[in-house]
Amino acid sequence: MSKQRVIVIGGGLAGLAATMKMAELGMSVLLISFQPVKRSHSVCAQGGINGAVNIKGEGDSPDIHFYDTVKGGDFLAHQPLCKDMCHHAPYIINLMDRLGVTFNRTAEGNLDFRRFGGTLYHRTAFAGATTGQQLLYALDEQVRHYEVQGLVEKMEWHEYLGAVLNNDGRCVGAVIHNLRSGEIRSEKGDAVILATGGPGMVYGRSTNSMVCTGTATTSAYLQGAKYGNGEFIQIHPSAIPGRDKLRLMSESARGEGGRVWVPRKAGDARTPKQIPEKERFYFLEERYPLFGNLVPRDVGAREIYDICVNDGLGVNGEMKVYLDLTHHTREFLDKRLGGILEIYEKFTGVDPREEPMEIFPAVHYSMGGIWTDYTRTEEGLIDHQSPQNQMTSITGLYAAGEADYQYHGGNRLGANSLLSCIYTGLMMSPGVVNYVNNVPEAAEDVPENVYTEASKNWQNKYSEIKKMSGNENPYALHRELAEQMISNVLIVRENSKLEATLDKIDEFEARWQNIKCVDTTDWSNPVPSFVNQLWNMIQLSKIIAKGALLRDEFRGSHYKPEFDLNQPGDFKPETYLEFEEQKTAGQLNESAFAPAHLDYMKRFSANNKKWLKTTIATYKAGTSGSAGGPEISYEEVDESLIAPRPRKYD
Amino acid sequence: MPDTVTFKIKRQDSESSKSYWETFVIPYIPNSNVISCLMDIQANPENSKGEQVTPVVWECNCLEEVCGSCTMVINGKVRQSCSALVDQLEKPITLEPMSKFPVVRDLAVDRSRMFAALKKVKAWVTADGYHDLGPGDRLPPNHQEVAYKLSECMTCGCCVEACPQYNLENNFVGAAAISQSRLFNMHPTAKNIADERLDTLMQEGGIADCGNAQNCVEACPKSIPLTESIAEMGRQVSGKLWRNIFKA
Ligand SMILES: Cc1cc2nc3c(=O)[nH]c(=O)nc-3n(C[C@H](O)[C@H](O)[C@H](O)COP(=O)(O)OP(=O)(O)OC[C@H]3O[C@@H](n4cnc5c(N)ncnc54)[C@H](O)[C@@H]3O)c2cc1C
Ligand code: SF4
Ligand code: SF4
Ligand code: FES
Numbered sequence: 001m002s003k004q005r006v007i008v009i010g011g012g013l014a015g016l017a018a019t020m021k022m023a024e025l026g027m028s029v030l031l032i033s034f035q036p037v038k039r040s041h042s043v044c045a046q047g048g049i050n051g052a053v054n055i056k057g058e059g060d061s062p063d064i065h066f067y068d069t070v071k072g073g074d075f076l077a078h079q080p081l082c083k084d085m086c087h088h089a090p091y092i093i094n095l096m097d098r099l100g101v102t103f104n105r106t107a108e109g110n111l112d113f114r115r116f117g118g119t120l121y122h123r124t125a126f127a128g129a130t131t132g133q134q135l136l137y138a139l140d141e142q143v144r145h146y147e148v149q150g151l152v153e154k155m156e157w158h159e160y161l162g163a164v165l166n167n168d169g170r171c172v173g174a175v176i177h178n179l180r181s182g183e184i185r186s187e188k189g190d191a192v193i194l195a196t197g198g199p200g201m202v203y204g205r206s207t208n209s210m211v212c213t214g215t216a217t218t219s220a221y222l223q224g225a226k227y228g229n230g231e232f233i234q235i236h237p238s239a240i241p242g243r244d245k246l247r248l249m250s251e252s253a254r255g256e257g258g259r260v261w262v263p264r265k266a267g268d269a270r271t272p273k274q275i276p277e278k279e280r281f282y283f284l285e286e287r288y289p290l291f292g293n294l295v296p297r298d299v300g301a302r303e304i305y306d307i308c309v310n311d312g313l314g315v316n317g318e319m320k321v322y323l324d325l326t327h328h329t330r331e332f333l334d335k336r337l338g339g340i341l342e343i344y345e346k347f348t349g350v351d352p353r354e355e356p357m358e359i360f361p362a363v364h365y366s367m368g369g370i371w372t373d374y375t376r377t378e379e380g381l382i383d384h385q386s387p388q389n390q391m392t393s394i395t396g397l398y399a400a401g402e403a404d405y406q407y408h409g410g411n412r413l414g415a416n417s418l419l420s421c422i423y424t425g426l427m428m429s430p431g432v433v434n435y436v437n438n439v440p441e442a443a444e445d446v447p448e449n450v451y452t453e454a455s456k457n458w459q460n461k462y463s464e465i466k467k468m469s470g471n472e473n474p475y476a477l478h479r480e481l482a483e484q485m486i487s488n489v490l491i492v493r494e495n496s497k498l499e500a501t502l503d504k505i506d507e508f509e510a511r512w513q514n515i516k517c518v519d520t521t522d523w524s525n526p527v528p529s530f531v532n533q534l535w536n537m538i539q540l541s542k543i544i545a546k547g548a549l550l551r552d553e554f555r556g557s558h559y560k561p562e563f564d565l566n567q568p569g570d571f572k573p574e575t576y577l578e579f580e581e582q583k584t585a586g587q588l589n590e591s592a593f594a595p596a597h598l599d600y601m602k603r604f605s606a607n608n609k610k611w612l613k614t615t616i617a618t619y620k621a622g623t624s625g626s627a628g629g630p631e632i633s634y635e636e637v638d639e640s641l642i643a644p645r646p647r648k649y650d
Numbered sequence: 651m652p653d654t655v656t657f658k659i660k661r662q663d664s665e666s667s668k669s670y671w672e673t674f675v676i677p678y679i680p681n682s683n684v685i686s687c688l689m690d691i692q693a694n695p696e697n698s699k700g701e702q703v704t705p706v707v708w709e710c711n712c713l714e715e716v717c718g719s720c721t722m723v724i725n726g727k728v729r730q731s732c733s734a735l736v737d738q739l740e741k742p743i744t745l746e747p748m749s750k751f752p753v754v755r756d757l758a759v760d761r762s763r764m765f766a767a768l769k770k771v772k773a774w775v776t777a778d779g780y781h782d783l784g785p786g787d788r789l790p791p792n793h794q795e796v797a798y799k800l801s802e803c804m805t806c807g808c809c810v811e812a813c814p815q816y817n818l819e820n821n822f823v824g825a826a827a828i829s830q831s832r833l834f835n836m837h838p839t840a841k842n843i844a845d846e847r848l849d850t851l852m853q854e855g856g857i858a859d860c861g862n863a864q865n866c867v868e869a870c871p872k873s874i875p876l877t878e879s880i881a882e883m884g885r886q887v888s889g890k891l892w893r894n895i896f897k898a
Contacts (some may be wrong), residue, residue, distance in 0.1 A: 024780055035709070036765065038805060039717040097786035100775045100837050102798040109788030128798050133716055137801060141774035148769055180754060209711045243679065244686035245713040245733075339802075343714055346733050347683075426780065475693040475705075518695055519704040522754035523664045526707060 003444065004436050005030055007174050007189030009160040009216055011037025013132070013418060014401025015195030016139035017425025023146040025433050030187060031143065032155045032176055034211045038140045041197050041209035042421070045132020046340050047116060047252035048124035049096070049418040051089030055106065055113050060121040062087040069416060072118040072296050073367070073409020075612060075644035076229065076637055080376035081406055083641060085423045087381070092422050093125050099138040102127050104336075114336075115255040116414040118296035118649075125414040128338030129250065132418055139422075149605045159529055160216045163192055163223055163397050171396035172443045173451060175458045177529065180188040182522045184459045186451035188443035190436040191396050194220060195425070198366045201546065202537045203483025206363035207239055207248040207527040211646035217370045217403050217488070218536035221543070225392040227617040227630070228405035229368035230540070231547030234412055234557050235491050237300035238323055240344060245348055246362035249323060250340050251414040253357075254293040256333075259324045260284050260304075261356075271317075272356045274324055283307050284455060291649040298411040298557045299360040305491045308360075315358055324356040351365040361491060367412055367557065368547075369405040371490070371616060380641045381573030382427065387435030390428040398432060400424040405614075409637075410556020465528045470514030474531045477515065481508050481534075481541060489545050493560050497526060498549040505545060507539050509532070535619055543617040543630045550632050553611040565603050573645045576601050580643060600646075608644055612637060652678050656698070656742035657687060659706055661756045662804050669753070673698040673742075674706075684731035684745065706745075708757035715871060718804030719745040721811070722747060722757045728811040728869055731757075748811045750818065767827035770850050775840040800833040800879065802872045809876060812869035814861065821855035823888050825866035826890060828857060829879035835886065848883075848890045857887055 005028035008015045016037060019029045031037065033132040052065040052328040070077055078282040097103055097111060103125050113122040127134035146152040157179045164173035164186050175190045197338060199214025200206035221227045227373045237260075238253070239246040254260070261280045284303060285292045295303070304321055308314030315321060325333060325341075330353050332343060344352045371393055375386035382389065408416065484504050488497040514537060519527040554564045575593065579601045582588045590598055613634035622628030654675050662669040675698045676690050685708075692705040708731065710720040715733040723746040724734050736743070751759035759763040803826050810816040810824040831847040851857040860880055869877040 021780055035711060035719065036761075036805075038765070039711050039719045041711065043717050043804070044712050044714065091782045093781070094785045098775070098783065098839070099777060100801075100834070100840060102794055102801045104795045104798075105789055105791040107791065109790050111785075128802075130716060130802060133804070134798075134801060138775075141768075142777065144765075144769060145772075145774045147777070209717070210713065211711055243681050244689060246684065247714045338718075346715065347735075349735075412745060473693055475689065479693065517700075518692075521663070521704065524707060524758065525704075527705065 004028070004190045006432060006436060007032060007187055007192045008195060008626055009033070009174065009193065010040070010195035010401070010403070011140070011143070012040040012195060012197050012401055013136055013139060013421035014403070014425045015193065016136065016143050017422045018193055018195060018400055018429055019152055020139055020142045020146065021426045021429035022433060023143070023151040025429060027433050027436065029152045029190060030155065031152055031157045032160060032174070034157070034159055034179070036156045037143070037154070038137065040136060041212055042136045042418070043130070043133040044207070044209060044248070045418055046129045046248065046250035047255065048114060048415045049093060049135065050091040050116065050123050050413070050415040051125060051419065052086065052121070052123055053090045053093060053111065053113065054124070055110050056122045058121050058125055058500055062089065064121065065123060068119045069413055070409070070642050071647055072413040073411055074647060075639060076232070076321050076409030076556065076614070078374065078406045078638050080380045080382055080638055080639040081374055083380055084382040084427070085407060085420060088423055088427070089419055092419065092426070096135055096138055096422070099142060101134045101138045104128065114252060117251050117254070117294045117300070117591035118413040119301060120291070123253065124252070126252065129252065129337050135418055135422070144364065159185065160194070160196070160219070160459045161532070162219045162454070163394065164451055165223065165394070166441070166446050166450050169394065172446045175454050175565060177458070177462070179526070179529065180524045182525065184455055184462060186455045188446070188451065190439050191398060191432050191442045193400055193432065194400040194403050195400045196403050199537070199549040200363055201368070202541050203363040203485045204479060205242070205244070205246050207236060208363070212368070213533045213537055214540050215533040215536040216436060217399065218540045220370055220392060220397060220399070221617065221619050222536070222539060223394065224619065225394045225397065226371035227368070227543055229369040229547070229615050230543035230617055231551055231615060232367035232410050232557050233299040233363060233489070233544065234297055234365040235361045236297055236364035237304050237361050238359040240347060240357070241320070241360060242347060247343055248364065249344060249357060249359050251297070253323060253325060253337060253340065256336050257325070257328060258293060258323055260293050261324060262307055262315060262321050264313070266312045267317050273326070281313065288650040295649045296411055296413060297364075298559070301491050302559055304361055320358045320360045322356040323359045325352060325398050326354060326356060352468060363486070363490070364412045365412055365417065366402060367405065367408040367410065369403050370399040372404045372406060374406070377639070384427055384430050385434055387431045387438070389431040390424055398426060398428060398433070410558060461532070462528050465531045466520045466534050468515045468531065470516050472511050472515045473518060474515050474527070474534050476601040477508060477511060478537070481505070481538060485541055485544070490550055491559060493548050493558065494562070494649070495549060496559070498545055501545045502542065502549065505538060505541050512538060539629070546630050546632060547615045547617060551611065551615060553607055555611065565600060565607060567646055567648070568600055571597055571600060571646065571648070573648050576604065576645045578646055580605070600604060604646055612639065612644060652741070654678055655682070655687065655736055658744045659756070660740050660746040661706065662747070662753050664755060665752060672703065682736040684734040684736065684743065685713060685720060687736060688731070706757065707755045716804060718806035718887065721806045721808055723749070723811070727805070728808045730806065730871055733871070748807055750811050750816055752818070761805070761807050764807060764810070764824065764826060766847065767823040768830060770823060771827050771831040771847050771848070772843060773827070773830040773834055775837060776843060778837065789838065793836070797833060797836060799874060800829055803829060803874055804872065808869040808871055809866035812865040814863050815859050818857070822859040823850075823855055825876040825880060827861070828860070828883050829874060829876050832879040832882050844886070845890065848887050849894070851883055851887050857883055
């Protein structure tokens with residue numbers, strides 16, 4: 001057993017998968033988490049996990065899964081990673097089955113699969129309506145076993161504050177904060193993995209859990225790590241309105257036949273059941289005959305926005321539509337969707353087996369995250385031994401799961417996140433172990449003062465926070481930030497509003513200085529942490545808003561009507577491949593294309609040339625007085641395996 | 651509609667300090683649950699006497715009754731605070747920490763004993779490795795239905811809070827851990843170490859501590875059939891006892 005160790009921050013699916021795999025490889029792991037890892041946000045995932053196992057004999061394959069993923073992401077995802085992930089997906093599902101996940105079964109006893117958005121295949125394995133919970137528990141159990149065997153040490157109720165960097169800027173440990181005693185100290189680690197999940201709390205109310213503040217990744221950004229594609233925030237079409245949280249109504253409800261509709265008559269005051277079939281507008285089915293209710297999320301969210309805001313057809317004139325499952329029997333619904341229907345019933349008091357649900361779009365997932373690297377092979381797969389895999393731009397600091405940025409491009413397909421989380425955790429582990437075995441200087445041998453300095457720095461910051469005695473309540477200020485983001489950096493983005501938002505964020509930043517730390521005690525006091533997290537959320541909201549402002553195009557979840565290329569209704573994406581082929585061969589025959597198509601393709605091609613790039617935010621410290629902010633640049637995307645083309649789902 | 655809601659909250663500043671009650675009167679907002687009200691208190695931590703006090707400390711994460719964090723005793727009944735809708739609760743609303751665990755602060759308690767119990771009953775599959783070993787066993791759908799129900803346990807603590815046999819002084823593993831041992835003893839490969847789980851349940855703090863009061867099953871928010879699990883594990887333990895006698 002090596003004396004060296006890796007620190008994993010976060011015990012969601014990604015963190016636990018990495019911990020378990022590294023322990024298998026004999027590496028000691030210190031697992032640090034905000035709360036008991038079994039309570040991580042991953043438990044919220046309902047619908048399922050994708051893998052082209054082709055149980056239904058539909059001819060599905062990992063390559064089709066790969067294609068759907070890249071197309072779903074509007075070609076902004078890194079293709080070798082997606083390809084490697086999709087090719088490992090059937091194995092990952094089998095592995096999770098072996099580890100005890102109670103996946104639903106077919107009559108013959110095989111794993112059952114359902115449909116999800118953005119694909120035409122039954123590719124999503126599921127365990128009732130709590131797939132994320134079940135996957136997380138299986139990994140949690142493996143890690144608990146390693147804990148008993150002494151390879152894994154868990155520190156729950158600890159918060160990651162920042163990386164410890166040695167004089168060469170290499171990460172050699174982490175500064176952590178004991179959330180009970182309040183103690184701040186440094187832990188040595190030869191590598192540190194941030195598996196800290198997404199940042200939904202920047203928007204206040206979202207489908208995310210309370211700890212999803214993005215604070216750990218933002219801290220890495222503030223220490224110099226690059227942040228990728230921040231502006232790509234997924235809005236899920238179907239959430240349940242709520243005061244504290246916008247609880248998700250999983251895409252699986254539509255995967256199992258749920259139909260989305262609004263009354264054809266604006267402001268129809270009748271109850272949904274009083275509205276006869278022909279007076280219902282099944283707008284997704286009508287507008288997208290092929291994918292219907294299972295269009296990808298970016299498309300679904302925009303259509304709901306359009307029908308409610310532009311057509312004024314929302315239920316009761318509000319931003320709400322019906323999601324209807326009442327054509328199924330209770331028995332069917334309880335078996336396939338029990339858990340999520342219970343959530344709806346519990347929190348709204350309405351039985352969705354009897355009444356159509358009322359749903360609306362909500363912030364759900366961040367495609368963007370901390371920038372990470374990888375090493376590809378000739379065949380366009382990933383070299384699993386490479387220490388570069390999942391490494392951030394800070395040597396020795398890694399990221400995995402929703403915290404990273406490279407798998408989902410401009411829009412994530414449903415049920416691909418659980419996959420990417422487990423995949424990254426497993427895939428990166430051999431490379432991290434290789435890195436640790438070859439570090440120039442083991443953490444053990446790094447001079448002690450590197451650690452004491454880092455701790456002292458954070459101890460000072462926290463004691464400053466505790467002394468804050470202004471008149472802003474941090475929780476109230478957070479609500480304001482969230483309102484601003486929800487109003488202006490959501491589905492439809494306009495440059496004037498984004499500019500105003502950036503000014504507003506600066507204002508919040510100034511008001512942050514005037515916070516009152518409403519609890520200054522030493523024991524189990526969450527307030528100073530929250531004040532620090534709020535600072536990070538303000539910094540992260542700048543990354544999101546500035547990235548959105550500068551990206552003058554419409555791609556995936558990032559919709560700017562002003563820059564919509566307006567694909568002609570009768571256009572076929574294959575035409576574009578032909579066009580590109582002719583162009584590359586130097587024999588473009590313009591007259592072979594309809595003029596409107598030709599014009600569109602030229603615009604599409606020019607737009608890709610300019611914008612088919614990763615947004616990179618790098619922190620630039622402010623000059624005296626100002627706090628600094630993101631500098632935005634752009635990087636090439638590996639698109640060598642599937643040629644980018646216009647998306648189409650009808 | 652009332653204009654305000656009154657909360658009586660049992661608070662405690664640290665593990666060893668004495669508890670005290672504090673009252674908060676907050677504006678009534680439709681569709682609130684207990685957690686959204688605790689958040690309102692955070693945003694304006696003023697008690698009913700008009701004093702600025704520290705915000706109440708509690709645990710939560712998912713806000714949709716699936717992580718198990720936010721368990722507390724609400725109007726005398728143990729349950730999740732995220733799914734406790736204010737409109738359905740009698741007023742004033744009283745909040746207390748669970749009594750079967752050491753209090754950390756206010757409504758937050760230390761449930762590490764429950765996680766330790768999962769170690770005791772070896773609640774895991776012993777895997778040969780995480781490389782590609784092909785698919786797991788085929789299993790009939792009705793096996794999945796039973797196992798799925800058991801595996802929904804979110805270690806929330808309602809069952810043990812309600813159990814007359816579980817207390818701060820003894821070392822009873824509690825209904826949740828017993829039910830988990832049933833789950834793993836029915837798994838096609840985890841059952842390879844079924845006997846080791848039964849050994850744990852035969853020791854002090856094991857299944858013999860259960861007095862069959864059945865409070866646990868009533869309290870479980872996930873409707874896990876705990877008494878069925880206890881009965882099943884009771885049978886497995888007696889079976890093992892008999893086998894031990896014949897071996898001797
Ligand atoms: C309601 C909902 C339903 C979903 N359904 C699906 C689905 O059906 N299929 C699918 O593929 N995806 C789904 N997703 C997305 C998916 O669940 C998440 O993207 C995924 O679970 C993220 O896992 P993770 O391991 O990256 O992070 P998380 O599970 O979020 O874990 C993060 C971990 O980091 C810790 N942490 C964070 N910050 C710190 C810090 N500063 N210090 C210490 N620890 C810290 C936390 O305690 C936690 O342990 C859903 C998401 C939501 C919100
Ligand atoms: S049956 Fe009674 S004694 Fe046994 S675990 Fe349940 S509540 Fe406790
Ligand atoms: S068995 Fe039920 S009550 Fe007990 S911990 Fe599990 S979910 Fe909670
Ligand atoms: S917050 Fe997760 S169960 Fe209530």
